[in-house]
Amino acid sequence: MEDIFKIAGKKIRSRFMLGTGKFPSDESMTEAIKASGAHVVTVALRRVDAGAGSGNILSHIPPGRIVMPNTSGARNAAEAVRIARLAREAGAGDWIKIEAIPDNRHLLPDNLETIKATGVLAREGFIVMPYFNPDLADARRLRDAGAASVMPLGAPIGTNKGVTTRELIKILVSELDLPVVVDAGLGRPSHAAEAMELGAAAVLVNTAVAVSGDPAGMAEAFALAVKAGRRAWLAGAGAARELAEASSPLTGFLR
Amino acid sequence: MSFYEVLRARAGRAAGLIASAAETDVLRALSEENPNEAAFRALLSPAAVPRLETMARRAGELTARHFGRTVSLYAPLYLGNYCENECVYCGFRHSGAMERRKLSYAEVEEEGRALADSGIRHALLLTGESRVQTPVKYIGACAGILKERFGSVSVEVYPLEAAEYAELVRAGADGLTLYQETYDETLYARLHRAGPKRDFRYRLDAPERACRGGMRAVGVGALLGLADFRREVFFAGLHADYLQRAYPAAEISVSLPRFRPQGVGFAPGARVSNRDLVQAMTALRLFLPRAGITVSTREPAALRRNLVGLGVTRMSAGSRTGVGGYAAEEKSPGQFSVADSSGVEEVKAMIRKRGFHPVMKDWQTF
Numbered sequence: 001m002e003d004i005f006k007i008a009g010k011k012i013r014s015r016f017m018l019g020t021g022k023f024p025s026d027e028s029m030t031e032a033i034k035a036s037g038a039h040v041v042t043v044a045l046r047r048v049d050a051g052a053g054s055g056n057i058l059s060h061i062p063p064g065r066i067v068m069p070n071t072s073g074a075r076n077a078a079e080a081v082r083i084a085r086l087a088r089e090a091g092a093g094d095w096i097k098i099e100a101i102p103d104n105r106h107l108l109p110d111n112l113e114t115i116k117a118t119g120v121l122a123r124e125g126f127i128v129m130p131y132f133n134p135d136l137a138d139a140r141r142l143r144d145a146g147a148a149s150v151m152p153l154g155a156p157i158g159t160n161k162g163v164t165t166r167e168l169i170k171i172l173v174s175e176l177d178l179p180v181v182v183d184a185g186l187g188r189p190s191h192a193a194e195a196m197e198l199g200a201a202a203v204l205v206n207t208a209v210a211v212s213g214d215p216a217g218m219a220e221a222f223a224l225a226v227k228a229g230r231r232a233w234l235a236g237a238g239a240a241r242e243l244a245e246a247s248s249p250l251t252g253f254l255r
Numbered sequence: 256m257s258f259y260e261v262l263r264a265r266a267g268r269a270a271g272l273i274a275s276a277a278e279t280d281v282l283r284a285l286s287e288e289n290p291n292e293a294a295f296r297a298l299l300s301p302a303a304v305p306r307l308e309t310m311a312r313r314a315g316e317l318t319a320r321h322f323g324r325t326v327s328l329y330a331p332l333y334l335g336n337y338c339e340n341e342c343v344y345c346g347f348r349h350s351g352a353m354e355r356r357k358l359s360y361a362e363v364e365e366e367g368r369a370l371a372d373s374g375i376r377h378a379l380l381l382t383g384e385s386r387v388q389t390p391v392k393y394i395g396a397c398a399g400i401l402k403e404r405f406g407s408v409s410v411e412v413y414p415l416e417a418a419e420y421a422e423l424v425r426a427g428a429d430g431l432t433l434y435q436e437t438y439d440e441t442l443y444a445r446l447h448r449a450g451p452k453r454d455f456r457y458r459l460d461a462p463e464r465a466c467r468g469g470m471r472a473v474g475v476g477a478l479l480g481l482a483d484f485r486r487e488v489f490f491a492g493l494h495a496d497y498l499q500r501a502y503p504a505a506e507i508s509v510s511l512p513r514f515r516p517q518g519v520g521f522a523p524g525a526r527v528s529n530r531d532l533v534q535a536m537t538a539l540r541l542f543l544p545r546a547g548i549t550v551s552t553r554e555p556a557a558l559r560r561n562l563v564g565l566g567v568t569r570m571s572a573g574s575r576t577g578v579g580g581y582a583a584e585e586k587s588p589g590q591f592s593v594a595d596s597s598g599v600e601e602v603k604a605m606i607r608k609r610g611f612h613p614v615m616k617d618w619q620t621f
Contacts, residue, residue, distance in 0.1 A: 022323020024610050049616040075504045103503040104545060158321045211319040
């Protein structure tokens, strides 16, 4: 069975997306991207130094990938929009992952600002992937604002705690007509598999791969787990049965 | 509310509470996911010394999770050494017989070019305290010149009003570093004999004013060696915690500068061993998992190498602490003598050898 994954009409070769921060070296990042098979990789624009030659992180991303800049460092919508426009001016293309994070204690996003930035950037033709606290009403607002997918957090960034927002993710998957890409907090391949079993369209991982003892090995392990989880979802086992029960009154009133 | 109230409420008892922490307190602190203030005291206590290896492992793991296997690099750039203060331990103090100068804007440009050529992308601008010779307008103009070459331009200058910090932000600065020197108010009065710096509270509240003025990154710290390091690091950590809670959008960091000889014949009041420094760093990391921790070239290369992986997130490299030190040979004596004189490339190689990535650019003023 063909299992096509599209975002904004573009066919994406892998449901495993990889972040490029925190790696112990540029080489280990390159190897991890290759081993992951990731088609979409995210890069913090704050890290990009166009004039640095081999010191420019972009020069270490293997060809054939969609490079999706993120707005890391933005604290509100205005800053996220500014960073996105700069990324586009710098030739980074139209994909943008919005991070609007006014809290450095927990790195939790601000949904209100994220929705605002999504609206502005979608109108400017960006393919917008907003990172947000999983909330159904806000997910719908993001969709209405023009998001190409939504990226709910599994757990706060860097915590490696797994899909702690499991119930909310399940609701997003069942209620939303947009790809749900679980981002942040996935510390082990089994967490990624779990997210995919719940019906996520894809996952994005960074820390768990970058800081492992063998980033390429861990990237491959995650890629396999994502495939396994996806296969399980398609096979209709476990998580899928839970979805079938979603017609029960618990989520039924939301329709 | 000000951190001064937090400090005053604890000033009398902190040293005693730290000293009396028991082994059980340390074990409890180590078992907690989010160590609180009491746990932080235990981690800084003499009772925690036998657990240093455990603390180091936890600190290393937490740092990797939140900052990755990376160390960001920066370098200081001294704009001027005019100073009205009389700090008994400082090479820039007012009564010191040294040539005083400040960089012209053309020299700032030249210094910036020389520093940027070394690969540094984060610059920290410093002056002595002289509102006459190096006024806010001048510092802002320098930041404006340098922001063209650097992803981040921070300042380490005399305490300012919130509106003045905002002025620097508009000019292109994005960060502030300001050490309280000592959190012991009585000792502070003895060490700072004359000049505007005598106002303990005005300095203490400056990082908060910087946050209000819109500075993105704000760093605090105590000059270790002036007083008992356990109490000093405790209050530096509480200061950072206070700022993080009050201004969650700001990136708060803590520096751990150890006293270095300044050629002024000052004998520090407390010895801070390498072991003490490691305890301070790892305790801070466990208490503040997401705070940046900075180690400068005040520390020798051999020690800096070993500190990578224990909690440090930012290091200076290739530092010159005299005015105009990059474009030419040192034109004036430095504020303190650098212990690690390695060049930027050597520091990068050292960090790589430790299995970490030297990050040259991690910000851009957007």
